[in-house]
Amino acid sequence: MANMSLKKQPMPEQDPNIRNKNFKEVALGYTGEMAVEEAQRCLQCKTAPCVAGCPVNVRIPQFIAKVTAGDFTGAYSEIAQTNSLPAVCGRVCPQESQCEGKCVRGIKGEPVAVGRLERFVADWQMQNGKDEIKRPESNGQKVAVVGAGPAGLTCAGDLAKLGYSVTIYEALHTAGGVLVYGIPEFRLPKAIVAKEVNKLKELGVTIENNMVIGKMNSVDELFDEGYEAVFIGSGAGLPSFMNIPGENLLGVYSANEYLTRINLMKAYLKDYDTPIAVSHKVAVVGGGNVAMDAARCAKRMGAEEVYIVYRRSEQELPARAEEVHHAKEEGIIFKVLNNPVAILGDPKGLVSGIECVEMELGQHDASGRRSPIPKEGSNFIIDVDTVIMSIGTSPNPLIRSTTTSLEANKYGCLIADESGATTKEGVFAGGDAVTGAATVILAMGAGKNAAKAIDVYIKEKHQQ
Secondary structure (H helix, E strand, C coil): CCCCCCCCCCCCECCHHHHCCCCCCCECCCCHHHHHHHHCCCCCCCCCHHHHCCCCCCCHHHHHHHHHCCCHHHHHHHHHCCCCCHHHHHHHCCHHHCCHHHCHHHCCCCCCCHHHHHHHHHHHHHHHCCCCCCCCCCCCCEEEEECCCHHHHHHHHHHHHCCCEEEEECCCCCCCCHHHHCCCCCCCCHHHHHHHHHHHHHCCCEEECCCCECCCECHHHHHHCCCCEEEECCCCCEECCCCCCCCCCECEEEHHHHHHHHHCCCCCCCCCCCCCCCCCEEEEECCCHHHHHHHHHHHHCCCCEEEEEECCCHHHCCCCHHHHHHHHHCCCEEEECEEEEEEEECCCCEEEEEEEEEEEEEEECCCCCEEEEECCCCCEEECCCEEEECCCEECCCHHHHCCCCCCECCCCCECECCCCEECCCCEEECCHHHHCCCCHHHHHHHHHHHHHHHHHHHHHHHHC
């Protein structure tokens, strides 16, 4: 019988005043009983609008039906047909604007908790199931993938299932891309990412770490080594700054650097000697998910006061509502409708404050949001010793600068069509390298599309 409750099963969580001092996962996950009860809220719509809202087209009604029946292994099999990283997606996907945003139950109440159920199923399978991964028979063709982030991992996994010999070239010493250097442990445990990556290795995917394509090898050289196609999923890791006075002071970070030091280089663990400033008062400039991650990390690293400084109102915050809610619970102070105009320093060149100006919202701009306009004479100073800039990133130009015919737009993003095909024959791209900074699941969707296109490209090439 369907569960007609208008509310989702609440997600068990750590107490805010405890979790803001540790890096353990905030959300504790459903029990089996909770999962079954939540799954019973699904109406099993024939049109399945939730699937249309998923960039990788997870078989949502089918996997939820299996959960309802208590068949968690079967539920995992349904998810795994289209999603290579379910434990990741269940934690970090913006379900509220994708699958859950299309859920019929959301019309008169809360949508079915698709993300929480996906996370439960993936975690249950890791703890209790036995994955019998069979390597498909090789088709004799080789494909290179640049970048072991969500787009690259997904593309590699789908190609490996089709029989291709796939090698991923990753610049960092650990596979995962933004999943390991950007998203904090308290949102996505690195052990979860490692397990998902190991499944791809068992499928036959080779991962070469510490390989900077564009420096150690060019894209052209990959073709010389016998690869018949190349997929570029190198992300968008080049940070943006505001070009205001004081950005060169000691104590100013890009969010990418700050999060990489904490997440990938383990600065939050006492037995690691990763250098990072001991901050007491921190200002994070920006309002996206990365800004929330940086602010919440700063709080956990011991900062007494952490501010989010954002030039628009709270309604325009681009971060997920859940992340904003968690940040507020953990004591992050929101200074909305404020914009930095300068970073102040002391005689030693250390950050001593950030000067801001109050803003008001004017007419709507090209993004559909109201443009922020400074209020004359409203300048004020926030006393801080650390400033973290989180106002966006762009793709690193290294790869395209070392090859020919690979074109990019004015923002540095590679030009590619819907299939992922770039302006250079045999080279495909997807994820943040094409779109600029976006979500994990959109990058995964681009990786899936490119894998299909690469398969068609190579088959047609051999038919000629």
